[in-house]
Amino acid sequence: MSKFTDWLDHRTGYRALLHEALYENIPGGARWRYVWGSTLVFAFTVQLITGVFLWMAYSPSDNTAWESVYYIQTQMEGGWLLRGIHHFMAQAMVVLLGLHLMQVVWDGAYKAPREVNFWVGLILMLIVLGLSLTGYLLPWDQKGYWATAVATNLSGLTPAVGPEVQTLVVGGEKYGHHTLTRFFALHAGILPGLLIALLIVHLAVFRRHGLHAKQPITRPDQSFWPDQVLKDAIACLAVLAVVLALSFYFKGAELYAPADGAKEYSAARPEWYFLFLFQFLKLFEGYGETGEFVGAIVVPGLVMLVLFLMPLTGRVKAGHYFNVAFILVLLGGAGFLTYEAIKEDMGNQDYANAVWVAHQNRDLALHLAEEGIPAQGHRYQMRNHPKAVALTTITETCFACHGYSDSQGHGFVLGDRSAAPNLYGFGTREWVKGLLDPNRVDGPDYFGNTALKEGTMVSYVKEDMQAADSGYTPEVIEQIAVALAAEAGHEPETQADKELLEKGRAILSDEEKCAQCHKFHDAGSEGSAPDLTGWGSREWLIGMISNPNAERFYGHVFSSDPSSNQQMMPAFGHVEGADFPTENLSPEVIGYMADWLRGELLKRPEKESAGAAQPEAAPAADGENAAPAEDPTKAN
Amino acid sequence: MTTSKSSGSSASPSEAAERDDRRGFLTKLLAAVFGAVLITVPLVTGLMTFFSPLRRRGSGGSKDFIRVAFLDEIPLDGTPRRFQVIADMWDKWTFSPQQPIGSVFLARAEPSTDNLRCFNTICPHAGCSVRLADNGDQKEFKCPCHNSAFHLDGSVIQPTPSPRGLDTLEVELRPGANGRQEVWVRYENFYTGKAEKVAKA
Incomplete structure (x- = not known):
């Protein structure tokens, strides 16, 4: 063995190289504060390794980018973890960069003779930020698409040549194949290549001037190997542990619905480490193009200038103090702006609703992808598949009036802005009990913001039912709720509930009570209130959505006075000779809308593919994709 | 270290x-x-x-029989004819319904009989696409890449680089509409370059 190493050393001189690399002297011994540079090198190494493997499965084009990332995330073994590590290590890298920069400035390590290395470091930082920006687009999902659209539009603010710069960045007038190929070439080729080259320079120059030791030196010197290496390795392990924990917790990196520039998307935000810039730009609102230019280009440019000048300003003591103060204000300010941005979003119900809708679309996109993606790409499915049309109709049309939120405020919250009942839990006991609650029946979750606020049902619940001898005890309300939920298909499970069911049905059939106005199976008649037979069932919902003005539903409200427009809901189906608005959706789409309301859109009943637009995807014969792996991105 | x-x-x-x-x-x-x-x-x-x-099964071919042709489309004189095999195709995430996934030669073993032969058109030598060549007085299968040649019954014509004859496929006649007989083939692909015919998973 030693003969071989002697031979190798004679030919290559590797021992001297290794010695040079490992036995760098560390004045005052190894310290934890010196680990940041090494953690960055480690983070970059991880990005290189995971990036190359992602590259092997990624396909940069408008109709394959999302699809290939979907495949990595849900079908390839370990693919979700690979994405997770790459995604979270990128974020860790930005944090570590901030720490490294702060430590270098704080310790004055940027001063002579290390000016050049500081400048190289700043360029490296810009490259890493460029990698973040370009990488964010590559999955080609709604989130990355819209965030990058904003960033590239800002590049159009460049003086004189703005539009040209933007066209070059995007690879044409609009986003498409070449946006992806260009971003991918930058992300996987040019930027990492530059980074490696400059990293070599950075390390070589670092070695030339040696470590900038913390003063005063009180302990004996040590060498880089093994004392500092161990500290570095422990710090890197901590970074890796955090990244792995995040990857497992989030089951990889998120993947939203495929990019679609024509689709409403109100949840656009940059990645969190660019949020401060996003928030900073808001300060320039109201100053038009000039304001935007100053905020997006001039100020960040000046900040970079101050950073680049630090080695010169740091020559005098006051200059160094200024630099330290500047870096603290800069990072503190960025932190504050990030906090402000998050705080604003937390208080912004429209944003929360948009994120919720984005998640609904994401879940549907992943659900549909399991059936196979057509060659046109998955965006085609998300525009044309009847399930997607159903979801889009619900989120863009139904939610204009109806809210869909639980008592904790999760879901699509309209609150007092609603113009129609809250659809969350429609068909359940809780929904019925809320309707029969005198405090809620005329509230925003039920008839409060509709013309029916003055209707018979509201006065019945608030007055007749509250009379001492009405007989509507809480037990009776429970019985009605159980019986109605059973109509919707929520069959009672316990024996006690089954007893309630019979009693509830008796009340619903009682022509002195509910059946006075409502039809319920053989009791009562249509024409004065919605039919409660099969209330909330798929069939009932399809009828109601198709034509709420049918006699079985709210025809009585509509026909009593057409000009008052009391019944605002359009008919979503085709209604022959209708003198009210109709949307003419197909029965299939309306069926899926009913499924969504019943929480069953993403379930896979046997009948599902019957009549679906896609040919029955039966890849069982072929094995591949037949049983999609459990989808880790589904977990919220 | x-x-x-x-x-x-x-x-x-x-x-x-x-x-x-x-x-x-x-x-x-x-x-x-x-x-x-x-x-x-x-x-x-x-x-x-x-x-x-x-760790996944590949998509070398469908394990089910696929309808490839009608019997009356196959020349009576025993000349082979090439037919595309149409089936649903998966390529990773992409699902393409009813796409050509390969092709086969179908021929009558003896003129005017219903006794059919079916060969995969992929050359068993290195996987090029074999074509039907007219060699003056007689027809034979020829591979354009390394000149493997095969008799109409699929056996090799020596000298040849191909380690085995053309790969035969199971074929079945099934009654179709209007009294037309349908030709169904169990389409499979095989590893090339080996003397033994081994189906790709």
């Missing part, structure tokens, strides 16, 4: 130095182990995805 020995302080005989030495060794061991872990985690994750194709 055997080179690290050279910098040790083992020259000193005192106990303190020995303790230092032991501590130094532990430091080196831990640093090396941790360093290995750091690189292993991303590497193994990446290798898992890289090797994932080995």
Whole structure:
């Protein structure tokens, strides 16, 4: 063995190289504060390794980018973890960069003779930020698409040549194949290549001037190997542990619905480490193009200038103090702006609703992808598949009036802005009990913001039912709720509930009570209130959505006075000779809308593919994709 | 890292130095182990995805019979005719319904009989596409890549680089509409270059 190493050393001189690399002297011994540079090198190494493997499965084009990332995330073994590590290590890298920069400035390590290395470091930082920006687009999902659209539009603010710069960045007038190929070439080729080259320079120059030791030196010197290496390795392990924990917790990196520039998307935000810039730009609102230019280009440019000048300003003591103060204000300010941005979003119900809708679309996109993606790409499915049309109709049309939120405020919250009942839990006991609650029946979750606020049902619940001898005890309300939920298909499970069911049905059939106005199976008649037979069932919902003005539903409200427009809901189906608005959706789409309301859109009943637009995807014969792996991105 | 020995302080005989030495060794061991872990985690994750194709069944062909032609489309005189095999196709995420997934030669073993032969058009030598060639007085199958040649019954014409004759496929006649007989083929692909015919999974 030693003969071989002697031979190798004679030919290559590797021992001297290794010695040079490992036995760098560390004045005052190894310290934890010196680990940041090494953690960055480690983070970059991880990005290189995971990036190359992602590259092997990624396909940069408008109709394959999302699809290939979907495949990595849900079908390839370990693919979700690979994405997770790459995604979270990128974020860790930005944090570590901030720490490294702060430590270098704080310790004055940027001063002579290390000016050049500081400048190289700043360029490296810009490259890493460029990698973040370009990488964010590559999955080609709604989130990355819209965030990058904003960033590239800002590049159009460049003086004189703005539009040209933007066209070059995007690879044409609009986003498409070449946006992806260009971003991918930058992300996987040019930027990492530059980074490696400059990293070599950075390390070589670092070695030339040696470590900038913390003063005063009180302990004996040590060498880089093994004392500092161990500290570095422990710090890197901590970074890796955090990244792995995040990857497992989030089951990889998120993947939203495929990019679609024509689709409403109100949840656009940059990645969190660019949020401060996003928030900073808001300060320039109201100053038009000039304001935007100053905020997006001039100020960040000046900040970079101050950073680049630090080695010169740091020559005098006051200059160094200024630099330290500047870096603290800069990072503190960025932190504050990030906090402000998050705080604003937390208080912004429209944003929360948009994120919720984005998640609904994401879940549907992943659900549909399991059936196979057509060659046109998955965006085609998300525009044309009847399930997607159903979801889009619900989120863009139904939610204009109806809210869909639980008592904790999760879901699509309209609150007092609603113009129609809250659809969350429609068909359940809780929904019925809320309707029969005198405090809620005329509230925003039920008839409060509709013309029916003055209707018979509201006065019945608030007055007749509250009379001492009405007989509507809480037990009776429970019985009605159980019986109605059973109509919707929520069959009672316990024996006690089954007893309630019979009693509830008796009340619903009682022509002195509910059946006075409502039809319920053989009791009562249509024409004065919605039919409660099969209330909330798929069939009932399809009828109601198709034509709420049918006699079985709210025809009585509509026909009593057409000009008052009391019944605002359009008919979503085709209604022959209708003198009210109709949307003419197909029965299939309306069926899926009913499924969504019943929480069953993403379930896979046997009948599902019957009549679906896609040919029955039966890849069982072929094995591949037949049983999609459990989808880790589904977990919220 | 055997080179690290050279910098040790083992020259000193005192106990303190020995303790230092032991501590130094532990430091080196831990640093090396941790360093290995750091690189292993991303590497193994990446290798898992890289090797994932080995753990899935491929899509060499459908295991079911596929309708390829009508019997009356096959020449009566025994001349082979090429037909496309149409089936649903998966390529990773892409699902393409009813696409050509390959092609076969169909021929009557003897003129005017219903006794059919079916060959995969892929050459068993190196996987090029075999064509029907008219060799003056007689027809034969010829591969354009390395000149493998086959008789109409699929057997090799020597000398040939092909290790075996054309790959036969199971074929079935099924009654179709209007009294037309349908030809159904169990389409499979096989590994090339081997004397033995081994179906791709």
